[in-house]
Amino acid sequence: MKLKKILMIAAVTVTSLMSAHQAMAAIALDRTRAIFNGNEKSVSLNIENQHSDLPYLAQAWLEDEQGNKINSPLVVVPPVQRIEAGMKSQVKIQAIPAVAQLPQDRESLFYFNVREIPPRSEKSNVLQLAIQTKIKLFYRPDAVIARRIDLENPWQQKLTLTRQGNQYVVNNPTPYYVTLAEGQSKVKGKPVEGFKPLMLAPQSSETLGGTASAFGSNPILTYVNDYGGHPQLAFSCSGDSCVVTKIIDEES
Secondary structure (H helix, E strand, C coil): CHHHHHHHHHHHHHHHHHHHHHCCCCEEECCCEEEEECCCCEEEEEEEECCCCCCEEEEEEEECCCCCEECCCEEEECCEEEECCCCEEEEEEEECHHHHHCCCCCCEEEEEEEEEECCCCCCCCCCCCCCEEEEEEEEECHHHCCCHHHHHCCHHHHCEEEEECCEEEEEECCCCCEEEEEEECCCCCCECCCCCCEEECCCEEEECCCCHHHHCCCCEEEECCCCCCCCEEEEEEECCEEEEEEEECCCC
């Protein structure tokens, strides 16, 4: 009897794991990050119900940098909508007058969330998952809107490294957030042990995980650009200071 009970529990566990694996997100976004330029009244995100048979509700909201739900200075319209199977729709993020209270000399960080709500199942004893997607939303006031020259000469190349003991401190002198996804000692090399992805706030500094010895004198840092791409910054060090000498595209 005890063995039978164990087997039943195991079967339920395996079934649950398989169901969770198969229950991929039905509601999908068209991007991994969003940019809201200060000279625009709103920005629209495309969402799609990728389920072939069932309609889903899409519930959307914004959070501040600390993860608190907000209704100002940006709002989501509509907060809830029904999307039929296989269909696409849009969510609009709008600015209200309070947006003028945000810093005007640097980016501000928010988070856009969308949660899928499946239709009620007609079957009993069915576990339904409400999968939630969360992406970064950057508000850029007029003074720091990225121009064509900024895209051709990315601001991330202004990052510098300073060696302190056996660690590197990365310095971000720009008015933009910079996300560093990976660290290596050479192009196409193995990730530096101890490195952890991090996001640098505008005009801030952070200590990199991993030792300076592991990075060597020509560190490589991979960053995430506006389009979700992962170019690499190639540094050259002299003494305790390192500067970017070139940017390596993903295709290189």
